[in-house]
Amino acid sequence: MTTRNAHARWEGGIKEGKGSIDFGSGGFKGAYSFASRFEESAGTNPEELLAAAHAGCFAMALSLYLGKAGFKPDYVDATAYVTIMHKGGDFKITSSRLVCEAKVPGIDQTTFVQHAESAKANCPISKALAGAEITLEATLAVQ
Numbered sequence: 001m002t003t004r005n006a007h008a009r010w011e012g013g014i015k016e017g018k019g020s021i022d023f024g025s026g027g028f029k030g031a032y033s034f035a036s037r038f039e040e041s042a043g044t045n046p047e048e049l050l051a052a053a054h055a056g057c058f059a060m061a062l063s064l065y066l067g068k069a070g071f072k073p074d075y076v077d078a079t080a081y082v083t084i085m086h087k088g089g090d091f092k093i094t095s096s097r098l099v100c101e102a103k104v105p106g107i108d109q110t111t112f113v114q115h116a117e118s119a120k121a122n123c124p125i126s127k128a129l130a131g132a133e134i135t136l137e138a139t140l141a142v143q
Helices: 034-038 044-069 109-122 124-128
Strands: 007-009 018-023 029-033 077-085 091-105 133-140
Touching: 029 034, 044 077, 044 091, 044 109, 044 124, 091 109, 109 124, 109 133
Parallel strands: 091 133
Antiparallel strands: 007 018, 018 029, 077 091
16 A cells, blocks of 8 residues: 655635645645635646646556557656636535547557546546546547
8 A cells, every 4th residue: 555645834814825735755845825726826726736646647547558458658648627616605626627648559549548538437536536527538649
C-alpha cells in the first residue's frame, strides 16, 4: 500500500485570507487564495491540483491499458478541466472533462477510444471522483 501526502495552511478569513499548499515529496509548493480559486488571480487552487492529478492518473492508466493490449504509445498527452459549482448552498466538484491525444503506432481510432474509455473509468482518480460527471475526448494523433 502506498500513502502520499500534501499539506495546506490557510491564514485569515475566507475572502482576504491566503494559503499555501505543498506536496510531501517536495515536488510542488504554491500559494492559493479566494481570488486564485474563484476569480482569475495568480496562484493555484484545489481544483487545479485535482485536475493535475486526474490528467496524470488517466495518462498513466491509458498507457497501461494500451500496453496490456500490445501497443506501445509514443506519448499520451492529457488535460483535465475540473469544474466547481455552487449547488444547494454549498460548493461541489461537478465535472472533470478529460481531453487526450496520443500517438500510438499500429492502432486504429476505434480501438484507441475503447482503451481510453477503460482508462477513464478505471483510473484511481476517476473512481475517487465518482460523484462528478467525467467526460472524455480522445484523439489519436496522425501516424
